[in-house]
Amino acid sequence: GAVVSQHPSRVICKSGTSVKIECRSLDFQATTMFWYRQFPKQSLMLMATSNEGSKATYEQGVEKDKFLINHASLTLSTLTVTSAHPEDSSFYICSARASWDSPRAFFGQGTRLTVV
């Protein structure tokens, strides 16, 4: 089956620094990628949707200047948390679809970010 690889799986960074998370579709071309955030004991909340070659669409309440998303190729999307603060500590998960209306989304393994 299709595989989405997310890296790193865990990262600890100092407050004020930036962290980049990569999401790669390994065996298919992902026209659309999604980034989710999950706080402890809560559900996945969609942060943004990115389509290859265009700007990401952010959900209401998500700061686009803080969470920079780049989807420069059909197999790679990156999420950069800029000037991270402890409240940004969370579990981030990406998912990828072959097309915007594809019924099946494939999820990465997730990245646990801890900001100290």
Place this chain on the structure above:
Amino acid sequence: AQKVTQAQTEISVVEKEDVTLDCVYETRDTTYYLFWYKQPPSGELVFLIRRNSFDEQNEISGRYSWNFQKSTSSFNFTITASQVVDSAVYFCALNGQNFVFGPGTRLSVLP
């Protein structure tokens, strides 16, 4: 607007008991897909099943079974003869215009 509700926040059962996880959804889309995912403590989402809105045939796969009732907008999931390894958070999700997750049900299977 799309919404997924999982009324059961946490469920505890003893091993070998059957357990049903409830899911109710709302959507205005005529074509949509419903999913169940399992999230073990590691955090990775494990795909369990996908069902499209035109297929109300219920399915059994090993110890898992699903009951899709379009008339009541429900897509319930049953684990038969539960095992400790089934302990996880289970998410119901809806894919219509957007991909929306329910709040999740934390299942604890006690030995």
